Amino acid sequence: MLELTGLSTGYGRTAVVHDVDLTVPDGGLTAVLGHNGAGKTTLLRAVLGLLPVRSGTVRLADDDVTRWAPHRRVRRGVAYVPQGQQSFGQLTAKENLQVVADAHGAAGRRRTADALALFPALEPLLGRQAGLLSGGQRQQLAIARALVTGPRLLVLDEPTEGIQPNVVREIYAAITTLLGTGDLSVLLVEQHIGYAVEHAGQYAVMTSGRITHRAPGGATAVPDAREAMAL
Numbered sequence: 001m002l003e004l005t006g007l008s009t010g011y012g013r014t015a016v017v018h019d020v021d022l023t024v025p026d027g028g029l030t031a032v033l034g035h036n037g038a039g040k041t042t043l044l045r046a047v048l049g050l051l052p053v054r055s056g057t058v059r060l061a062d063d064d065v066t067r068w069a070p071h072r073r074v075r076r077g078v079a080y081v082p083q084g085q086q087s088f089g090q091l092t093a094k095e096n097l098q099v100v101a102d103a104h105g106a107a108g109r110r111r112t113a114d115a116l117a118l119f120p121a122l123e124p125l126l127g128r129q130a131g132l133l134s135g136g137q138r139q140q141l142a143i144a145r146a147l148v149t150g151p152r153l154l155v156l157d158e159p160t161e162g163i164q165p166n167v168v169r170e171i172y173a174a175i176t177t178l179l180g181t182g183d184l185s186v187l188l189v190e191q192h193i194g195y196a197v198e199h200a201g202q203y204a205v206m207t208s209g210r211i212t213h214r215a216p217g218g219a220t221a222v223p224d225a226r227e228a229m230a231l
């Protein structure tokens with residue numbers, strides 16, 4: 001679904017991400033782990049087309065999208081949930097979903113229902129202003145909104161950062177359900193590695209903008225991942 005080859009990017013003259021090779025298989029989950037400032041968000045921004053690539057390529061399914069504008073990648077089925085539980089704070093939860101659903105007609109309405117089935121905790125909160133929701137609720141809303149676009153690749157940047165453990169479990173349960181459909185692939189960035197590595201088909205550790213370790217995921221892989229991150 002996604003293939004990064006020798007990808008380097010950064011800000012202005014500052015190189016941040018160096019020579020990254022990474023794939024997300026069709027229907028699979030690839031996790032990128034790393035400490036604060038490792039370059040994880042920068043890498044995702046290059047995948048989305050929000051930062052220019054200095055060298056290397058970004059392939060999405062059968063297309064080389066390296067030079068594509070972000071909106072074109074989105075139309076091809078990439079949905080991005082940025083770090084920090086963002087939503088339109090003044091709008092209600094329902095309106096947050098509707099603004100996206102309206103652009104997708106009947107499919108948008110159907111996907112809204114599917115997303116709410118996936119996050120039943122949101123249902124009684126639909127009338128509440130998004131800005132008044134808890135961090136965990138806002139994160140679920142942000143993922144639900146991304147799903148309403150009908151993505152083939154869901155890109156999640158630290159979806160469990162600062163979120164209480166029971167909501168973290170709900171979010172990973174939803175990710176498991178989504179992967180079970182076989183229609184969606186997930187690129188996941190995390191610092192909290194237990195759940196991420198457990199659910200990932202493969203994971204990579206990023207250190208100072210480079211991939212310094214990569215291995216298959218799964219529950220038994222968690223101790224190695226901790227060691228690779230020097231935890």
Ligand SMILES: Nc1ncnc2c1ncn2[C@@H]1O[C@H](COP(=O)(O)OP(=O)(O)OP(=O)(O)O)[C@@H](O)[C@H]1O
Nearest residue numbers: 011014016034035036037038039040041042043191
């Ligand atoms: N807009 C920017 N302009 C210049 N440098 C930036 C910018 N954003 C991030 N950086 C730098 O790029 C490096 C990587 O930052 P990035 O946000 O990608 O890290 P991260 O792995 O996502 O960290 P975190 O886990 O804290 O979110 C850091 O040194 C950071 O200071």
Ligand SMILES: [Mg+2]
Nearest residue numbers: 040041042083
């Ligand atoms: Mg980040």
